[in-house]
Amino acid sequence: MGKISLIKEDITKVHADAIVNAANSTLLGGGGVDGAIHRAAGPGLLRECKRIGGCPTSEARITGGYNLPAKFVIHTVGPAWRGRAGDEDREDALLAGCYRNSLALAYENGVRTIAFPSISTGAYRFPVERASKIAVKEIREFLEAHPKMEKVIIVCFGDEVFRAYEEALK
Ligand code: APR
DSSP states (O other), X not given: OXXXXXXXXXXXXXXXXXXXXXXXXXXXOOSHHHHHHHHHHOHHHHHXXXXXXXXXXXXXXXXEOTTSSSSXXXXXXXXXXXXXXXXXXXXXXXXXXXXXXXXHHHHHTTOOEEEEOOTTSSTTOOOHHHHHHHHHHHHHHHHHHOTTOOEEEEEESSHHHHHHHHHHHO
């Protein structure tokens, strides 16, 4: 079964077949990791994103990697955390879908090593302890079902997020 690795890094520097972007539904760029990926990839990425014309929450779209080391970018739109009683299950399911749909789309495009940021835990304020458990569960299930997927790298940008994923991986 492929392995999961956890690193503290800027995802735009990661050499993998694909990196995943925590985008918004317009796919027209933004701040956080979305902004970093568009800056590093260059204007060609936005041009391709404009042709795609958006992506619903929890789904994934694939583009080229342009000036990034990665060959592809998988854009997925995480749920924004509202934390209203009763909404948690729906938001958990949408976040789980981001990982499942990104992995499936990457795999069917021949991707064998893929790097994820911590989706939804920045501007979208999804609690990172909760998000990291969902992410690790979905990645493990996918790796069990797809032995040819070689490596999934979880890329953390800060200590707090890194510790949450270390915990989730135990
Ligand atoms: N490399 C890796 N991780 C990063 C980087 C980077 N260069 N920059 C930020 N991060 C981390 C953040 O620290 C956070 O843990 O990515 C995680 C996700 O945070 P955001 O980028 O804010 O993404 P998200 O919470 O999903 O919000 C998405 O923000 O940027 C906009 O257009 C985007 O509207 C969308 C929303």
